[in-house]
Amino acid sequence: MRPILLQGHERSLTQIKYNREGDLLFSVSKDHVVNAWFSHNGERLGTYEGHIGAVWTVDVNSTTTLLVSGSADNTAKLWDVSNGKCLKSWEFNTAVRRVQFSEDDKMILLVTEPRMGFPATLQIFNVENGATETVSSEPLTVIHPEGPKITVAAWGALNKYIVAGRENGSVALIDPKTGDCISTNKVHEATITDLQMSADRTYFITSSKDKSAKIIESEFLEVLKTYTTDTPLNSAAIMPKVQEFVVVGGGQEAMDVTRTSSRQGKFECRFWHKILEEEVGRVRGHFGPINTIAIHPDGRSFASGGEDGYVRVHHFDDDFFSFKFQI
Template sequence: MANLRQTPLTCSGHTRPVVHLAFSDVTESGYYLISACKDGKPMLRQGDTGDWIGTFEGHKGAVWGVALNPEATRAATGAADFNAKVWDAIKGEEIHSFQHNHIVKSVNFSSDSNHLCTGSNEKLVRIYDLNKPESTPQVFSGHSGGIKHVTFFKDNTALVSCADDKTLRIWDRASGQETMRLDFPAIPSSMEVSRDGNVITTTHSNVVTFWDSKELTKIREFTVPTQVNSASLHPDCSIFVCGGEDLKMYKFDYSTGAEIESFKGHFGPVHCVRFSPDGELYASGSEDGTLRLWQTTIGKTYGLWRCIEQTPVMQENSAVINNKQEVPAS
């Protein structure tokens, strides 16, 4: 097995760059994957195989941010049409649409699915009560640049956001005030909160940094061989993966920073990377308009890899899932 090369599953269907993706938790029917694309048509897939389930139709501009609630019953999207939308992920129907005054770059659900946070180019973070969608959202102001990413954490009592102003900020929901802040030498390109909530992963330039979420102190930091656009920490904190401008997917040891492996599969820069909730695979989205699923342990019998003969040579087109996007999610 040591000499095996990756055989990624290629998920086609998008017509423009894939800029963000998100997994649900593991549900009774497995887990799910949603992708954001500049074609304005976010797609829902079965997470372990990449099989297309449906496309959410309704945005009139590029979709920049996506999220699934833990149970995969709701999806959220943020787009260049200045709207954040919440969808029934089972029926594919739009449930709510929240108008903003600029491009919505990031959306995320609270862990109980009752609230949605959004980050936009208005430099504001908002929280919407999904049980009272007509009510005025809670607004957090302080960033001096467009918001790139925002998410709930600390049992939904706080938010963490990063922005074009080269800062990451922690917000207390009760007071609405900023409580902690990090300054970066360059614009942070990605941000991820670990599944246990203890580690915040950020990327900027060619640097991946891991932060203690309680004190916002640096745990460790590694320089990687390319300008990195996204990184993701394995659920057991043993390894992390990242990708960026050189088209490669990298896997590193979290403790030492030693490179474990790197594979080229995409035909454009990698924009987003995330581990599945069970840690068995990681997904990447690229400028080339595709998502690819990669095995954490190469050669393991899992998902569609049950059907693929593993060989020592990577086969570019060994597992292509052809998806059509004209049918709404249903």
């Protein structure tokens, strides 16, 4: 399984995202640029330039016509995927740490962080058809969530609720219309670093600095599966269709890396059996912590982005698809 190395960023990766068909891969990093790649061969399709700070987050809608990015320059930008034109720029008081299109592509969820006396917010904007004149400048809803800082968030099934992960390791269900916290559950002992929904949004996976990843049911926030590792985790993803696996990644903190060999730092993607909670394999390669993982929608490849500034795309060999885990 030889990886394709994507060299399009000068600084560490913050998030990568496949589009719905999986033919394109979008990557963002701390170097102000959003890149688009062809996932099958790693050729760069283009860049989206306009941010003047580290870009923390990116998402693309289901028709691959609109792209949204959130940055440390206190803005979120809406882009036309095909020509790279910036359709809209929203300004906030603090950095935007997470963005996501709703299931029907009509709304965008943005998470801003608390800073300089400004509280954290969840903001929802209307982008119903993407035409510049109809994209709302003012949010439909501004939610000021109480309690510890929200680090990650995602839309639940049918946009009925927002699933949020907090700095203290708890997850919460939030009503997007009223802003009320429907329920909460403390599932981790440290900051939740990533939250990715399953294809049908009935469950999701979280990763945490407490060295574990967990699969959690969406409606009642019940922990279904736990994958415990020996290193802080920065990202976790669920493999669709092909195999019952989850992929997690992380490694020793970036600030400690200079004193550590890549093997000691455990900078590798780890494959766990989703049901049996057993580790089945590892993929090495990054020189530094893995910050973000994404799996192709058909489950035939996966990509990882690291502190080393590279995106590595792995297309699985044929024997991967016939692999049977022996109990």
